[in-house]
Amino acid sequence: MLENWVVVPTCLPLVRRRCHTCASEFFRANGKFRVNAHHKLIDAWLLALCTGCGDTAKFTVLERMNVRSVRPELLDRLHANDPALAAELLQDPVLQRRNRIALDWDGAWRLDTGGSDHLDREVIDVSVRFAARIPVRPMRLIADGCRRARAEVERLIVEGRLVSAVRLSGRLSDDFTFTLKR
Numbered sequence: 001m002l003e004n005w006v007v008v009p010t011c012l013p014l015v016r017r018r019c020h021t022c023a024s025e026f027f028r029a030n031g032k033f034r035v036n037a038h039h040k041l042i043d044a045w046l047l048a049l050c051t052g053c054g055d056t057a058k059f060t061v062l063e064r065m066n067v068r069s070v071r072p073e074l075l076d077r078l079h080a081n082d083p084a085l086a087a088e089l090l091q092d093p094v095l096q097r098r099n100r101i102a103l104d105w106d107g108a109w110r111l112d113t114g115g116s117d118h119l120d121r122e123v124i125d126v127s128v129r130f131a132a133r134i135p136v137r138p139m140r141l142i143a144d145g146c147r148r149a150r151a152e153v154e155r156l157i158v159e160g161r162l163v164s165a166v167r168l169s170g171r172l173s174d175d176f177t178f179t180l181k182r
Contacts, residue, residue: 126177
């Protein structure tokens with residue numbers, strides 16, 4: 001029987017970018033936006049606070065866009081400071097590249113295994129799904145989900161009792177499956 005595990009975000013990740021004031025490397029986005037209109041042009045920024053000094057950084061979402069070219073639903077969500085929109089935008093690679101930021105997901109996700117009834121079976125087939133683009137080491141997920149040490153998971157891979165179509169030693173943010181034989 002196939003087990004389904006889900007990697008779920010628990011909060012917004014920290015934004016990795018150097019603060020100009022205190023040289024801290026992290027900002028915390030709280031889901032607030034600033035929208036500014038210049039006649040028929042509009043700018044929008046996602047606001048984040050430095051974890052060191054509390055200084056505000058603005059990450060460009062829209063820049064000198066014609067108001068008529070922006071979807072009304074997007075404008076409504078920007079004006080309402082929609083936290084779900086902030087989560088979507090932070091994961092957008094275009095926004096990350098434009099603002100020269102990276103995300104730090106440490107402590108901002110959890111693994112939902114659906115219980116521990118699978119741990120006593122001889123063969124376990126598991127499908128791991130990501131609810132958001134969270135880069136995580138698969139060996140860490142497997143160790144946490146099966147309640148084993150990472151060294152033991154590495155040993156199971158070497159022995160051929162833990163197999164997957166993907167490389168389990170790097171970081172992944174895409175869905176994958178694996179089989180564990182006891």
